[in-house]
Amino acid sequence: MKLIQSIGILLFLVGLAVFTAMPFLGNYTLTEELVLSNTKDIHQEKMAEILAPMYGETYSSNFSFISTFKDNFNSYNDVLKDEAKWDEVIWDDYSLPLAQSSLSSPVRDNPWLFFGLSIGLAVLGGLMYNLPKYQGEPEGIKNNGIFHSAMKNRGWMGMITGAYLILFYIILYWFPAYIVNQIWMVTPLSMILSGNPASQWFLYGTIYTLAITVMGVRMFRKYRGNKYQQLRTASVMFFQTAFAFLIPEILVLLNQPYFDFKNIWPLDYDFFYDYQIDTFLSSGGVGMFMLIWGILLIVIGVPTFTYFFGKRWYCSWVCGCGGLAETLGDPYRQLSDKSVKAWKYERVIIHSVLVLAVVMTALTIVNYFSGFALLGDVTNQLHSFYGFAIGSVFAGVVGTGFYPFMGNRVWCRFGCPLAAYLGLVQRFKSRFRITTNGGQCISCGNCSTHCEMGIDVRWYAQRGQEIVRSSCVGCGVCSSVCPRGVLKLENGSEGNRINEMPIIIGNDSIKINA
Amino acid sequence: MSSNRHVVIIGNGIAGITCARQLRKLDDSVRITVISGESKYFFSRTALMYVFMGHMKFEHTQPYENWFWEKNKIELKEAWVKSIDFTAKNLFFQSGENMVYDELVIATGSKPNKFGWPGEDLRGVQGLYSKQDLELMEENTATGVTRAVIVGGGLIGIEMAEMLAYKKIPVTFLVRESGFWDNVLPKEESELVSRHMREHHIDLRLNEELQEIISDPNARVKAVRTKSGEEIECQFVGLTAGVTPSIDFLRNTELELNRGVKVDFGFQTNIPNVYSIGDCAEFHEAPAADRKAVEQVWYTGRMHGETMGYILAGKKVTYKPGIWFNSAKFLDIEYQTYGTVPAKWDTEKVKSFYWEHTSGKISFRMLMDLQGKILGVNNFGFRLRHEFFDQAIREAWDAAKVISKLDKANFDPEFFAPYYIEIQKAFKSQFGGDVKVSKKTFIQKLFGASV
Numbered sequence: 001m002k003l004i005q006s007i008g009i010l011l012f013l014v015g016l017a018v019f020t021a022m023p024f025l026g027n028y029t030l031t032e033e034l035v036l037s038n039t040k041d042i043h044q045e046k047m048a049e050i051l052a053p054m055y056g057e058t059y060s061s062n063f064s065f066i067s068t069f070k071d072n073f074n075s076y077n078d079v080l081k082d083e084a085k086w087d088e089v090i091w092d093d094y095s096l097p098l099a100q101s102s103l104s105s106p107v108r109d110n111p112w113l114f115f116g117l118s119i120g121l122a123v124l125g126g127l128m129y130n131l132p133k134y135q136g137e138p139e140g141i142k143n144n145g146i147f148h149s150a151m152k153n154r155g156w157m158g159m160i161t162g163a164y165l166i167l168f169y170i171i172l173y174w175f176p177a178y179i180v181n182q183i184w185m186v187t188p189l190s191m192i193l194s195g196n197p198a199s200q201w202f203l204y205g206t207i208y209t210l211a212i213t214v215m216g217v218r219m220f221r222k223y224r225g226n227k228y229q230q231l232r233t234a235s236v237m238f239f240q241t242a243f244a245f246l247i248p249e250i251l252v253l254l255n256q257p258y259f260d261f262k263n264i265w266p267l268d269y270d271f272f273y274d275y276q277i278d279t280f281l282s283s284g285g286v287g288m289f290m291l292i293w294g295i296l297l298i299v300i301g302v303p304t305f306t307y308f309f310g311k312r313w314y315c316s317w318v319c320g321c322g323g324l325a326e327t328l329g330d331p332y333r334q335l336s337d338k339s340v341k342a343w344k345y346e347r348v349i350i351h352s353v354l355v356l357a358v359v360m361t362a363l364t365i366v367n368y369f370s371g372f373a374l375l376g377d378v379t380n381q382l383h384s385f386y387g388f389a390i391g392s393v394f395a396g397v398v399g400t401g402f403y404p405f406m407g408n409r410v411w412c413r414f415g416c417p418l419a420a421y422l423g424l425v426q427r428f429k430s431r432f433r434i435t436t437n438g439g440q441c442i443s444c445g446n447c448s449t450h451c452e453m454g455i456d457v458r459w460y461a462q463r464g465q466e467i468v469r470s471s472c473v474g475c476g477v478c479s480s481v482c483p484r485g486v487l488k489l490e491n492g493s494e495g496n497r498i499n500e501m502p503i504i505i506g507n508d509s510i511k512i513n514a
Numbered sequence: 515m516s517s518n519r520h521v522v523i524i525g526n527g528i529a530g531i532t533c534a535r536q537l538r539k540l541d542d543s544v545r546i547t548v549i550s551g552e553s554k555y556f557f558s559r560t561a562l563m564y565v566f567m568g569h570m571k572f573e574h575t576q577p578y579e580n581w582f583w584e585k586n587k588i589e590l591k592e593a594w595v596k597s598i599d600f601t602a603k604n605l606f607f608q609s610g611e612n613m614v615y616d617e618l619v620i621a622t623g624s625k626p627n628k629f630g631w632p633g634e635d636l637r638g639v640q641g642l643y644s645k646q647d648l649e650l651m652e653e654n655t656a657t658g659v660t661r662a663v664i665v666g667g668g669l670i671g672i673e674m675a676e677m678l679a680y681k682k683i684p685v686t687f688l689v690r691e692s693g694f695w696d697n698v699l700p701k702e703e704s705e706l707v708s709r710h711m712r713e714h715h716i717d718l719r720l721n722e723e724l725q726e727i728i729s730d731p732n733a734r735v736k737a738v739r740t741k742s743g744e745e746i747e748c749q750f751v752g753l754t755a756g757v758t759p760s761i762d763f764l765r766n767t768e769l770e771l772n773r774g775v776k777v778d779f780g781f782q783t784n785i786p787n788v789y790s791i792g793d794c795a796e797f798h799e800a801p802a803a804d805r806k807a808v809e810q811v812w813y814t815g816r817m818h819g820e821t822m823g824y825i826l827a828g829k830k831v832t833y834k835p836g837i838w839f840n841s842a843k844f845l846d847i848e849y850q851t852y853g854t855v856p857a858k859w860d861t862e863k864v865k866s867f868y869w870e871h872t873s874g875k876i877s878f879r880m881l882m883d884l885q886g887k888i889l890g891v892n893n894f895g896f897r898l899r900h901e902f903f904d905q906a907i908r909e910a911w912d913a914a915k916v917i918s919k920l921d922k923a924n925f926d927p928e929f930f931a932p933y934y935i936e937i938q939k940a941f942k943s944q945f946g947g948d949v950k951v952s953k954k955t956f957i958q959k960l961f962g963a964s965v
Contacts, residue, residue: 138710138713138714138845138846140845140846143568143569144567144568144680145567145568145680146568146569147568147569147570147571149568226927227927227929227961227962227963228928228929228930231929231961334570339579340579435925437899437900437901437925438839438900438901438904439813439816439839439900440813440839440850442558442560442561443528443560443561444558444560444561444564444575445558445561445564445570445576446561446564446569448574449569449570459577476927483843483848484842484843484848485841485925488897488925488926489928503820504816504817504820505836505900506835506836506837506838506839506900507817507820507834507835508834508835508836509817509820509824509832509833509835510821510829510831
């Protein structure tokens with residue numbers, strides 16, 4: 001078994017190395033035809049002229065190609081900016097489509113081969129490593145050695161992993177022109193699913209879904225014998241694969257709008273953006289259904305399900321961000337900060353994001369109906385600020401890139417406006433709580449240590465109190481790791497949800513008159 | 515009571531700390547000092563094993579953040595008490611300092627038993643109780659240990675075995691009795707645990723005692739010899755044959771001692787304004803028929819502390835423990851108990867119902883009196899609700915009623931296999947009577963693990 005696991009690690013690393021080396025393959029040759037076919041009508045003439053010096057030149061790396069492109073492009077734009085001719089400035093960034101179309105590389109020629117050598121090997125290696133885990137050992141959760149691990153305790157491996165993830169997100173969001181090889185690599189897959197070429201988002205979605213799958217298998221092994229964890233993991237794997245990845249692509253294949261039926265505003269912050277609304281309204285019955293479905297989820301789905309089951313129905317069973325956190329992020333869950341100070345920051349930050357999302361959306365809707373007369377510019381500014389600061393930096397770079405530094409729920413805990421909304425319902429109007437089993441707590445701290453949301457579960461458990469916290473995503477790991485059977489996630493009557501236990505059950509010395 | 519008095523608590527374990535917290539809740543102005551040489555801040559002793567195995571860092575075992583003590587005006591003094599002048603109400607520390615008290619609570623806990631075995635003080639031989647023991651164990655097992663021997667079959671022993679397994683050190687476990695922990699567990703449960711230990715490759719030797727520990731030339735253990743004459747080569751020996759009150763510094767003073775500090779049910783010692791709680795206190799008589807005069811459990815320590823806090827705040831209360839409960843985890847198998855389930859009982863007066871799952875890892879026992887009223891339960895491998903059994907036992911429910919409501923008592927996570935249904939069926943077939951067998955819920959049929 002050890003051998004298979006070692007080979008698995010090796011294959012994973014080879015796959016990762018191939019993936020990482022890919023941007024350095026191939027060369028780039030731009031022609032006028034490519035410029036004309038990859039730019040908007042209004043820019044075609046200008047762009048063809050600006051980029052003329054590059055035609056026919058072969059650039060041996062993406063660095064030289066992109067920097068030459070920028071030199072040419074900027075020298076045109078900068079002059080206009082200096083002269084304040086804002087109307088004539090070209091604001092569109094054509095570096096991605098032009099780099100992609102100019103590329104000739106072995107990856108573009110053999111996409112499936114490179115898919116197999118990179119992502120394929122990584123997935124295979126990951127499975128070979130995960131599947132044999134704990135074989136021959138009795139059932140039971142082993143967190144052995146996590147704080148002695150260089151990967152899981154902010155050691156050098158964790159630092160490298162975090163840095164790699166952060167770099168990946170930065171390139172993905174702001175410099176996709178450097179990863180056109182990878183986009184070509186997944187293009188045939190995209191053609192099969194949606195009939196359209198791949199974008200960097202399709203690349204991201206593919207990797208994301210496979211990460212959840214491979215690390216979901218790890219969860220099955222780690223929490224074997226624990227039905228709650230098994231079902232929950234299967235659920236996030238299903239919702240990611242079907243709802244987030246396959247169905248939207250198939251919708252596109254069927255000439256319908258791209259839509260993730262489980263993504264809910266305000267996490268899905270552009271749901272009410274004008275171009276979204278226009279898409280829904282111009283797509284007939286299906287578009288109308290999507291619009292109504294999305295609104296029903298916000299208005300009825302969230303409060304109703306959260307009332308009956310707590311926010312876990314979404315955060316740790318359905319959500320894509322939650323899905324990644326609960327699978328890929330599980331090895332880092334113990335790194336969340338449990339201090340009261342962190343809790344204070346959490347409440348201020350996450351509710352600020354919620355307020356920002358609500359204000360932005362309200363403005364967007366007002367603008368939509370007033371024909372963008374009133375605050376059109378402000379709304380656009382707000383959209384680009386939110387998209388950059390919250391949508392990309394917070395949710396992506398920090399949200400996932402910081403797994404190895406601050407735990408796997410940084411975004412969910414500090415940033416997600418939907419989690420804030422679900423949390424308000426959970427805190428004030430819900431049947432969900434974590435029940436403490438009388439006086440059985442021994443204050444060992446396993447629950448708090450392994451809480452990904454940084455809830456000091458022990459604080460409540462050792463007092464015999466039920467745990468009612470807006471941030472709890474109901475992952476159930478506190479209950480799973482408790483050595484004395486003290487914690488149970490329950491939906492029950494609202495009456496006894498918040499209890500004080502001045503004297504813990506089992507001591508009759510002191511009578512407290514209720 | 516004067517509110518500017520100084521209450522000093524020696525020992526910052528669960529008993530001492532609970533006392534300090536309760537007292538502070540009831541009295542805002544009393545000056546409270548907690549003394550410990552072991553660790554400045556309160557930590558959960560039960561979690562030391564998890565630090566060793568890398569499940570946690572030491573700071574995770576501390577239930578309160580460091581600011582908590584200052585905020586609640588609980589002064590912490592990191593020092594070892596050397597002696598006490600009870601007349602002058604003065605404590606002397608090993609460091610040479612001293613501290614005056616008005617009221618003193620002795621909550622110094624326990625230390626591992628040593629029975630005068632030859633070689634028990636060799637290097638590589640140790641018990642496991644304190645933070646210092648943990649550090650020593652890390653040092654003792656860092657390198658060169660190819661086998662360890664654990665002496666004494668109790669909870670700390672099995673924890674130690676699990677810790678050594680983490681380091682991939684094979685363990686031979688010597689248990690004097692014919693079953694593991696069989697002074698507490700009935701035969702079937704003891705066998706269940708023994709099986710599970712062997713499943714984890716622990717070399718469990720029942721009916722085997724330690725004769726002597728053999729030294730290498732560097733005063734380090736190189737082997738043990740058992741009573742049956744076998745010599746087992748080992749580089750580490752764990753002594754886990756129970757614990758005893760840690761009160762050596764109080765010997766030969768006017769304080770009345772036996773095994774522990776003798777106290778009444780108000781925790782009052784023979785000296786006014788001096789109290790003792792937790793593991794180190796010994797009641798003049800056992801607080802209840804199913805309890806001992808020295809109570810060495812986390813939960814009793816906490817209850818002593820709660821009650822002591824009230825007493826120090828001037829409330830007229832005495833220690834009256836309720837229905838007994840306890841819990842433990844044997845490697846992967848959790849154990850809980852509620853009420854009275856001794857290792858052996860008089861079959862003329864007590865009826866027993868025992869159910870065991872075919873896996874041999876999950877079991878349930880209920881003892882009843884001859885009228886069929888519940889006396890207590892043991893459960894292994896699944897979880898039961900404390901509140902439910904506290905009420906059922908206190909109100910002496912009919913066993914049939916308890917069994918019929920077992921679905922309400924179940925505390926396993928959602929979607930887990932409904933073992934209570936099997937238990938209900940087994941009880942019904944053995945004892946008959948008016949027992950209602952629960953139906954599987956729709957969700958259990960759809961997703962529930964099979965029993």
